[in-house]
Amino acid sequence: MTNIFEDLEKENNIFIDKDPLDHRFLPEKLLHRDNQVKQIAKYWVDALDDVTPSNITIYGKTGTGKTAAAKFASKQLLEYSSNKDVFIKIEYVRCTDYTTEYQVLAQLCQKLGRNVPHRGWTKGEVVNTFRDIFRTNAFGKKLILIVILDEIDILLNKDGDGILYTLTRTDNVSILSISNFLDFKCLIKSRVNSSLNDREIVFPPYGANQLADILYDRVKLAFKEGVVKDDVVPLCSAMAAKEEGDARFALDLLRTAGDIASEESSDFVTSNHVRIAKERIEHNKVAEIISTLPTQQQRVLEAILNLTNKNEEITSGKLYEAYTEVSKQDAVTYRRIFDFINELEMLGIISTNTISRGRGKGRTNIIKLQCDEDLLEASLLQSI
């Protein structure tokens, strides 16, 4: 009998290696980002003269290559400085994993060889331990530390700007912050902002042709020769260009299209697979959003779904009635429902429309579902 894995491996006509389609894959060259990478390098080059570089902030929407560019520049600087007479360390911190000042500093201390428990110490103790590394010249030579704080808005939102205060007040530390939101500075007090004194680099969305270049590079690494039909990459790129130039979405489309072709035991990846891939990705996205909503918001959605199924026009009053029915004792107040409606609208799951009932009768809000009803029902059932 043959090994089941051997059979499966033989059946795969599509991929050589899926890794290059993964978000974390760092390609050898970053296309269409020369300018941005050079700007980072222009500030970081100071480190080669033993001078702490200026702080940098990178802005740009999801999938515009911010993380990739920061990692690319890091790799280049470390390679280049390795045989120079300077001591540079770059620590990458994803603020979705380390969401408080304490956690970030503890992580940095660990990386620099100081043991700090993940909880239990006071913040002051951790700050001191961190600063001590620089004060005591712990490595016997001057250390320049570059800290990359990726998705910094998450940390600032949750824990305030203390981390920036501490890092800007530690000698020889340079910060590279990465944010998806242009207005993240409103989360930083002006005092902290002025000591941050950062240089800003903006990452614009990719156009369809740029996305296509990025994808063609990965196709060569990931797919067997000739399996990807000619219209696949242009279609993935056009779809992703519509989604605000998101390279991650473009790569997701390509990988999922390949998976679907593979599941169908097809010999080729076609534009039809891309269309199915788009639906599957959107489906998973809605399902994920719904599964992470707080229970009471899920109840609100359940109420909206019930009313939609009954073909009823949904006003906020009617929604509250239907909502109290599904949530029973632990229902929140009528006013909270308005916050929920706003949040659900921002997530794109529902839409609201104000209409006038005619003279003297005032205005009212009509709520409509913006995602597939069956999909919503299935997602709600799953998260009970």
Ligand SMILES: Nc1ncnc2c1ncn2[C@@H]1O[C@H](COP(=O)(O)OP(=O)(O)O)[C@@H](O)[C@H]1O
């Ligand atoms: N210019 C580029 N060249 C090659 N690959 C890129 C480029 N820009 C982005 N990518 C790839 O697209 C994906 C998303 O990029 P990423 O840097 O994570 O975006 P962001 O951090 O802005 O959300 C990653 O897999 C990355 O390797």
Ligand SMILES: [Mg+2]
């Ligand atoms: Mg990123």
